[in-house]
Amino acid sequence: MPLNLGDTGYGSVAGPGLSSSGAAGSAETAALLVPELEEEDEGEQEWRPMSKEELEVIAGGPGWRRLRVYLVVLFWLAWLAMLATAVAIISTSPRPVATPLSWWRKSVFFQLQPDLVTGTPTGSSALCEQLSYLKSLGISALILRGLFEPSNATDSGERSGTLTQVQHLLGESDKAGLKVVLDVCDVQLFGGREGAETQDGWDATQNALRFWLGQGVGGFVICDTDGAYSEKSLLLWRGVLEEFRKEDEERIVVVKQMRERLPPLRVSSQQVNGTLVDVVLRSVLPASPRPLSAGQVAQAIETHLQAPEDTWLGWMVGEEGPHDLRKLLLVLLMTLPGTPVVQYEQLYPAQGGNGSESSEDKFKSRRSTVALFRSLSHNRAREEALVFGSFTFLPFNASFSNATLSSATSSPPLLAFLRSWGCVHFLVLLNAGSGPHSLDPAWAPHLPRAGVFVAGTAGDRLGAVSLDALVLRPREAVVVKLFEPGSYS
Incomplete structure (x- = not known):
């Protein structure tokens, strides 16, 4: 039967889902499960990314504009400060200026024996074939x-057949790119000792000079004991040489110093400075009636190292020293400031120091000497410091006195000097003694302690080296290029 629920359902208590008003449909629309509502803290909002429009609004605000301006200004100020600092460092740092050098200042001279040209009929031809190798x-x-007798050089050459051979050699040398300088020491025509004060004597001198300059000769070597070594003669020579001067083809006058001191020319400094005499050729070893000992060689070297000269010097060995010091002297010639003059006997000695030396040993010795010379000359060609770098003598020990030389048990000191150009330093060490030498750590503390071997008489020194651990063997010379730690330039 029908139940009359009334307005309040099953009683006076409203059922779940029914409103107190008992409105129809309330039970149907109400949710059966009512989730509990979490109270949110006031001001706390759920995170969500900003939209493009919101970002544009905030980035265009005054705060962000000021920050961007400050960052741009700071960047350009820092860049300008670094640029100004670099310019200041470059402008204030002492830097060497490479002045153009004349050809004889950059050259390595090779003095030939006379018999290589005139010893045999084919001597000149054989030498010409070796020019490219040289x-x-x-x-x-x-x-x-030694090609001319002490008389008229042209006539003497014509009679002996020397003239034709020399002319052939001059032509082939020009093709090979080699300059040729004639040594005319003691030739009367060029000095005019007898009758040179007459007009005929001066005319003969000028004719001889013009003849050889026309053949392509690059200059002449005279001795300071010749009559040509005078103000009047050298002024005459300079005038003739200027007639044949071309661009990059200057003709030179070399004076070989035979006396202990070079006699001064009685002319003004304006005339002498780079005009009358171009090169003063000096011997490293002094003249001696007996072969020099190792101590005497070391003393002669030390004397030259402590006496810097303003004149441009050429260096040659001169007297023969001990055979086992031949390579050491070669290293010295190629690293001293000036023009090295290497003699034929240095590269191709007639015999070794020991008469019992086999042919194979002689061949190996010559080959190692030539290899050393090639290394030194090529390094000199590409390293500015070895050509016109500054020279600094480094006294390793006390000066080698005569009293020390008289002691049979004494050993020559270790000799050293530095060739520097800008930040590049070459250290040359020479041990002429019979015992090993090591470097004292307190010696030359301002020098970099690391380097790399460039050349050495032993031929087995390669790679990097520390000066603190370097020990030089007897009769050894080395060339070390120094560098700061972490720098290999």
């Missing part, structure tokens, strides 16, 4: 000596 060794100029 050029590959780093030789730039040849010195021909």
